[in-house]
Amino acid sequence: MAFGSRAAGKHRGSSRLSRKTAGYAGVAALATTGVVGTLAAPAFAATDHKGPSMEDTGLNAVVTAEDLQGQIEAQAEAQRNAAEAAALKAKAEADAAARAAEAKQKAEEKAKAEREAAERAAREEERKRLNTFVSPLDDSYISTQYHAGGGMWSSGSHTGIDFHAASGTSVHAVGAGTVVEAGWGGAYGNNVVIRHNDGTYTQYGHMSSLSVSVGETVTPGQQIGLSGSTGNSSGPHLHFEARTGATYGSDIDPVSYLRSHGVDL
Structure with missing residues (x-):
């Protein structure tokens, strides 16, 4: 029921x-x-x-507190590990930055040393070039020797040497120096006189035209004019003199002069 x-x-x-x-x-x-x-x-x-x-009941609360303590300790450990990892990373980055800065500094110092070496080499090359002497004419030869005799010269002998040259041939300064005379020189025709850095002088006569003026500085091999037959001349050629002074009568042996400066004639 x-x-x-x-x-x-x-x-x-x-x-x-x-x-x-x-x-x-x-x-x-x-x-x-x-x-x-x-x-x-x-x-x-x-x-x-x-x-x-x-x-x-309270028994469960005791277990929960122990779990919470474990979680806190685990979190603290994780934070310590994270802090240590961050510190290691920061140190690694700082070390890498220091190495990069050191490498950059070394590269800059190397580049600076190379520039300075190149500049020194360039200065030395320029110094050598300025102290180098060359022949006043390319591919020429001496047609009249120094102190050759004859009535053609007022002193009774040749005060320089003559280089064979067709009219219009480029004439070069034999060394670095300053032009102290450029123009008509009487029996020398159109002529140039250069004072060189060692205190000596050279003269270039009978030219058809001039390329420099008084006060101008010249370098070895620089064109100063074109050869010709102006003044007291029997035909196109270059009259070349080496001197201890700027004026006539201070001449020295041009061949010995050029050879003493390394010019092979």
Whole structure:
């Protein structure tokens, strides 16, 4: 019957009194183990069927605190590891930057040393070039020697040497110096006189035209005019003299002069 079936109560929950009794019994049992101090208050606070179960008592709180402590320690360890990794990274970056700066400095110093060496080499090359002497004409030869005799010269002998040259041949300064005379020179025709850096002078006569003027500085091999046959001349050629002074009568042997300056005639 319907009423008989309901009275059996197999699926009905325990009464409030029964749950309380079970709670008290649990507390009594825990007291024998020494845990009652922790659990007593929460256990006695359970007054109805909706109160906390044994899984929500102080015992569970103790376990949660231990887990929280472990999490805090793990987080602290992770932070320490992260800080150490960041410090190592910063040190590595600083070391790399220092090495790069050192390499850059060495490269700059090397480049500077190379520039200075190149500048020194260029200055030395220029010094050598300025101290170098050349022949006044390319691919020529001496047609009249120094001190050759004859009535053609007022002194009775040749005061320089003559280089064979067709009219219009380029005439070069034999060495670096300053032009002290450029123009008509009487028997020398159109002539140029140069004072060189060693204090000696050279003269170039009978030219058809001049390319320099007084006060101009010249370098070895620079064109100063074109050969010709002006003045007291029997035909196109270059009259060349070496002197100790700027004026006539201070002549010295031009061949010995040029050879002493490294010019092979």
